[in-house]
Amino acid sequence: MAAGVAAWLPFARAAAIGWMPVANLPMPVAPTEKNKRQDEVIILNVSGRRFQTWRNTLDRYPDTLLGSSEKEFFYNEETKEYFFDRDPDVFRSVLNFYRTGKLHYPRYECISSYDEELAFFGIVPEIIGDCCYEEYKDRKRENAERLMDDQEDNKDAKLPNMTFRETMWRAFENPHTSTMALVFYYVTGFFIAVSVITNVVETVPCGSAPNQKEVPCGERYTVAFFCMDTACVMIFTVEYLMRLFAAPNRYRFMRSVMSIIDVVAILPYYIGLVMTDNEDVSGAFVTLRVFRVFRIFKFSRHSQGLRILGYTLKSCASELGFLLFSLTMAIIIFATVMFYAEKGSSSSKFTSIPASFWYTIVTMTTLGYGDMVPKTIAGKIFGSICSLSGVLVIALPVPVIVSNFSRIYHQNQRADKRRAQKVQKARLARIRLSKAGSSSAFLHSKRNGLFNEALELTSSTKEEQHLGKSSSLLESQHHHLLHCLEKTTNHEFVDEQYYQQSYLEGGLQNYPPRSPSLSSQDGVTGTCCSRRSKKHNTPLRNASAPAHMQPLTHPQTHHHGLQELSTIHIQPLSTSRSSLNMRIDEPAPLNCQSSQITTAIISIPTPPVTTPEGDAHLPTGPSHQNVVKVSAL
Amino acid sequence: MGLVMGTFSVQTKPVTYHKDTADDDFEMTIVCHRPEGLDQLEAQTNFNKRELQVLYRGFKNECPSGVVNEDTFKQIYSQFFPHGDASTYAHYLFNAFDAGHTGSIKFEDFVTALSILLRGSVTEKLQWTFNLYDINRDGYINKEEMTDIVRAIYDMMGKYTYPVLKTDAPKQHVDAFFQKMDKNRDGVVTLDEFILSCQEDENIMRSLQLFENVI
Secondary structure, eight states: OOSGGGGGHHHHHHHGGGGTTTOOSOOOOOOOOTTOOOOOEEEEEETTEEEEEEHHHHTTOTTSTTTSGGGGGGEETTTTEEEEOSOHHHHHHHHHHHHHSOBOOOTTSOHHHHHHHHHHTTOOGGGBOHHHHHHHHHHHHHHHHHHHHHHHHHHTOOOSSOOHHHHHHHHHHOGGGSHHHHHHHHHHHHHHHHHHHHHHHHTSBOOOOTTSOOOBHHHHTHHHHHHHHHHHHHHHHHHHHHHHHHOSSHHHHHHSHHHHHHHHHHHHHHHHHHTTTOHHHHHHHHHHGGGGGGGGGGGGGTOHHHHHHHHHHHHTHHHHHHHHHHHHHHHHHHHHHHHHHSSSSTTOSOOSHHHHHHHHHHHHTTOOOOSSOOOSHHHHHHHHHHHHHHHHHHHTHHHHHHHHHHHHHHOOHHHHHHHHHHHHHHHHHHHHHHHHHHHHHHHHHHHHHHHHHHHHHTTOOGGGGGGGGGSOHHHHHHHHHHHHHHHHHTOEEOOHHHHHHHHHHSOSOOOOOSSOOSSOSSOSOOOHHHHHHOOOOOTTSOTTOOBOOOTTSOTTOOOOTTTTOOOBOOSOHHHHHHHHHHHHHSOOOSOTTSSOOSEEEEEOOOOOOSOGGGGGSOOOSOOSOOEEEEEOO | OHHHHHHHOOOOOOEEEEOOOSOGGGOOEEEEOOOOOHHHHHHHSSOOHHHHHHHHHHHHHHOTTSEEEHHHHHHHHHHTOOSSOOHHHHHHHHHHHOTTOOSEEEHHHHHHHHHHHHHSOHHHHHHHHHHHHOTTOSSEEEHHHHHHHHHHHHHHHOSOEESOOOTTHHHHHHHHHHHHHOTTOSSEEEHHHHHHHHHHOHHHHHHHTTTTTOO
């Protein structure tokens, strides 16, 4: 129940007089205020700054420090005030929460100090109002990230019992953890460099024999280069196999980009080994050697920046795609125009539209090689338009890519949004839970309250009465109001599970509420069919062993409570209703203290005999029941 | 005495401010009510000053403008009945509180009604209840009106009840009611019949005294 409307509870209770003539049953006793105090101003001294408020204001939230009796621990007898040695600035927000019902987060406040104060005063941060909630969550996330970064530096502490495989994997992923790993890291890096340089030098023309043309070094020192290549490939193969062995999830490792690069880097060598001296495919074999250049990508394991660049390009795929697409459009347009413009001139290089593509690309990117130039006036005009537009077309998407890069480099936004969505769902769930708490609180207190009355009647000790008195006066008054409503309509509030169960048992006729309720957390939906297809019934509820709810259940006692069982089912409603109606004529005393509970039937849960689907028909006779009759008088 | 009253009482003046907006469609009037003086209210109702203060604080907290319109009223009332839909019953309640049919409840209306409900005599309470049931204010309660009221009460129970609410539950309830109240069996209940029947019923008499100590 919200804070502000707590002040309207007297009005709601007074309005309940409107139900009285309609009610058939006597009303329950109203909770009395044991010591009804006049509302007084209490003084809260927070580190010297005195706040004053009504006692009722604080009583609105009985599950916080200030609203409960916990504040008595801070009461100072001499000065007659409550002293808290906390931050007065934050306390302002806390006290305003009691006054207005809304919790605000001041922007200048440090997030951790605010959290500490809220925790001290027993306030859940989820209630922060929507106006301040975004800010609060952002700050909290930043803080958490900062903490995580600090923690990551300590993360590489070696866990005590790691298998050899795990150690190896850790060594591969974080080379600076052990010297062995570092050595391995540098050795592989060295060999990658050697391999790349070898590939490059292979093609350089070395000195030649005087009567022959220049030969590349690769052909001159074939054996040397071959040995070098073999050595590198062997190292790479060994490294790949070791990684494969150490990987925790081999399948995932094999699909990762780095491992594909590794495979592509060493594959040409093996293919070359296999297909030696076969002249037909030697051409293809030669092109395979091109793939050896992929070894340079293995460096990305050694360089963080390279990885980020690759990730950026991947994430800017849409912008790059747009750039490519707009360029293609422009190229086609201008190539066509140039072709037709230069068609007339003789010895024109613009032989076809695809041939003009080259000119357009070179012009638009402002390269201007000059191997193709327009000769006609029209061609020159369009050529100049082409170069001008080229500047524009290229200049426009590039800043987008740049800003993307900087955005990704600094913050990982997408992961945060995903996390925020989850948090938002969790927050809504928590708020819903607290709201549900208010309605389920009534059901709980009903059970507890009647439990205690039963104990009273069995003349138990006084201590056990305390169980029910823990709820505040406000709550008890609210519950009394709901109890009166139950009496008026001769129906009880139950929770959803019990309702569905009794629905399946009882008639298929359901009383349809007129409009969706404003404040109930469950929307009014569901038809008969949807209800039946729900598999809500918990296994404990024995759907096929109805116990009789005979006239023994006095309307004022809904005594399911001793154990959390609801295996009490009713027979077809008509009989029970008539039996209940019979009660009216009895002069039932209003005072609950007198004889209330005659007997109650508690059924011990038996394992479910049928599935919910099997309950399409009403269970007629009672099957085996374990019925325990408890007489409470 | 009159001088004192005159000096201390602040006349109820509805202050309306017209927002200067270029858009004529959205001309909003902010209505702000200040109630009559504390002394006057104390004289008119059965509350003492302190109780009026407590009431007004609560009232003003929830409705700073000094008036409650029907939507706010429904919202406030629905907070007390989270299980079901209290809006229909709140509508009838609103009409009962709003004696002058102005469409909004001022603090005076609020306090007057509460005075009757909490501190009034049995006859007054029953009369108020009769007015609540008599939706069209014709002096008679017929079956349709009663069915509406009872259905509104059942709506407040919500969906999850035990035993499961049946469609004809309100009708049965109304029939029982008319059985009891309609003495001359003419199909309507007049105020006298109502008061008479209620006075005969011990339960009702007792439950009317239930909320004596609410404030």
